[in-house]
Amino acid sequence: MSALLEMRSITKTFPGVKALDEVNLTVKEGEIHALVGENGAGKSTLMKVLSGVYPAGSYDGEIHYDGQLAEFGDIADSERRGIIIIHQELALVPLLSIAENLFLGNELTKGGIIDWQGTFKRTEELLKKVGLSEAPTTLVDKLGVGKQQLVEIAKALSKEVRLLILDEPTAALSEADSQALLNLMLELKSHGVTSIIISHKLNEVRRVADSVTVIRDGTTVSTMDAKTQPITEDAIVRDMVGRDMAHRYPDRERRAGDMLLEVTDWNVWHSEHVERQVIKNAAFNVRAGEVVGIAGLMGSGRTELAMSLFGRSYGRNISGSVAIKGQPADVSSVPKAIDAGLAYVTEDRKSLGLILEETIQRNITLANLPGVSSGGILNENEETEVSEKYRNAMNIRTPSVFQKVMNLSGGNQQKVVLSKWLFAQPDVLILDEPTRGIDVGAKFEIYGIINDLSAQGKGVLMISSEMPELLGMCDRIYVMNEGALVGELTAEEASQERIMSLIVTE
Ligand SMILES: Nc1ncnc2c1ncn2[C@@H]1O[C@H](COP(=O)(O)OP(=O)(O)OP(=O)(O)O)[C@@H](O)[C@H]1O
Numbered sequence: 001m002s003a004l005l006e007m008r009s010i011t012k013t014f015p016g017v018k019a020l021d022e023v024n025l026t027v028k029e030g031e032i033h034a035l036v037g038e039n040g041a042g043k044s045t046l047m048k049v050l051s052g053v054y055p056a057g058s059y060d061g062e063i064h065y066d067g068q069l070a071e072f073g074d075i076a077d078s079e080r081r082g083i084i085i086i087h088q089e090l091a092l093v094p095l096l097s098i099a100e101n102l103f104l105g106n107e108l109t110k111g112g113i114i115d116w117q118g119t120f121k122r123t124e125e126l127l128k129k130v131g132l133s134e135a136p137t138t139l140v141d142k143l144g145v146g147k148q149q150l151v152e153i154a155k156a157l158s159k160e161v162r163l164l165i166l167d168e169p170t171a172a173l174s175e176a177d178s179q180a181l182l183n184l185m186l187e188l189k190s191h192g193v194t195s196i197i198i199s200h201k202l203n204e205v206r207r208v209a210d211s212v213t214v215i216r217d218g219t220t221v222s223t224m225d226a227k228t229q230p231i232t233e234d235a236i237v238r239d240m241v242g243r244d245m246a247h248r249y250p251d252r253e254r255r256a257g258d259m260l261l262e263v264t265d266w267n268v269w270h271s272e273h274v275e276r277q278v279i280k281n282a283a284f285n286v287r288a289g290e291v292v293g294i295a296g297l298m299g300s301g302r303t304e305l306a307m308s309l310f311g312r313s314y315g316r317n318i319s320g321s322v323a324i325k326g327q328p329a330d331v332s333s334v335p336k337a338i339d340a341g342l343a344y345v346t347e348d349r350k351s352l353g354l355i356l357e358e359t360i361q362r363n364i365t366l367a368n369l370p371g372v373s374s375g376g377i378l379n380e381n382e383e384t385e386v387s388e389k390y391r392n393a394m395n396i397r398t399p400s401v402f403q404k405v406m407n408l409s410g411g412n413q414q415k416v417v418l419s420k421w422l423f424a425q426p427d428v429l430i431l432d433e434p435t436r437g438i439d440v441g442a443k444f445e446i447y448g449i450i451n452d453l454s455a456q457g458k459g460v461l462m463i464s465s466e467m468p469e470l471l472g473m474c475d476r477i478y479v480m481n482e483g484a485l486v487g488e489l490t491a492e493e494a495s496q497e498r499i500m501s502l503i504v505t506e
């Protein structure tokens, strides 16, 4: 196979940051090429350079595509050459239909007016290619993230794609949706489409990739080719973090102290479909020093459980009782829940967790301003000190804590959300998919911080779709299915098979 793409010595700087430093990337025609590296290594930036988001002239180095020097002025330019990028944050318009989204800016017209009949027909064909059977008039809003991801790909296919770039496409997907998407990539490959995939899920990378390029600190570390050497997770990890990582989970001493959080008879109805009960008689507890997991499939109600508990941020007709440290607790609003000692780290960092146009520092101290104030006056030096501490502990990659959060890479934004709630010093910390989009090295750091918290006698409730993570971290695991807690396993009892069998048999 010859090279379809050669990026040579690409250097890209932002004020105060050299995001890419003479990076090289060669992608062969017809292959699936994975791009991996730690949070902030420069993966998304490299793909933005390639697709013209950062136009020619704003970076140094050369892009050779299909045998020619390519100098794209913008995204439309690279699209015309068949390069289609699907960004880390999805870009569909929620209140438009699937068909409208697919042909936005590219409308099919007949005699100067939109040809709806043609649009719907073409939409149906494209949806079929990606395995969706939704009506073209369905609002994107009504689709789960997995299906939205497939619609993005259908959109790419509407544009005669030759090189498809997927930036962390499966980060927010369930196991089944991820598999469907990876299968679709393989299918596209069989039709000659070349793809670049960025992912932190190394098992997926191993499964689909023909080659893997690892970048670290803005430089190319290595490229592995499955034809000449087997691509193993260990080899990828070693190149990513620059050392062997024998253990993915830090050692943890198990201890269960006094009762911290006790929830009984918890019932919640759907916010919009009032007749639908989403949480059914849930009862669970967390003791001081414990890390307790909630396992379950996507849509089983785990996030709804956490959000309804945290100041009724979700749901209607909520009933049940909550006790914290043995006393009835009022958690009926977010401020009250925080006062009562709860904190909730959301799975959706963009919409609920961060103020993007604010600095890292302000975001970290936001949930505990009294912690950096004296006599009601904010002490900015202390604020800086605190945020520097978290920046070091979490290895948040940024030139300064005064940087705006929106300029951080995806994984580093997630670390800021975590820092914010750790600094709030809650008694019980609820973590919803805490390591989504986080690289393996940083995951280890975050697990270490969770362990430290529990060693201090805090309680942690952890929702995660990554079963190895629950098994590696939790003292106990509740299993949730269709809104009900259907089982409870100790660390010793728990295994992937037992969790799955509880989900399936109930
Ligand atoms: N618009 C910007 N302004 C300033 N700095 C930026 C900007 N975009 C990216 N950076 C910085 O460039 C570096 C590389 O970021 P990039 O988003 O490419 O990382 P990544 O490898 O995609 O990480 P992740 O796995 O977390 O998504 C980071 O240090 C980031 O903070």
Ligand SMILES: [Mg+2]
Residues within 6 Å of the ligand: 043, 044, 045, 088, 167, 409, 410, 411
């Ligand atoms: Mg990225």
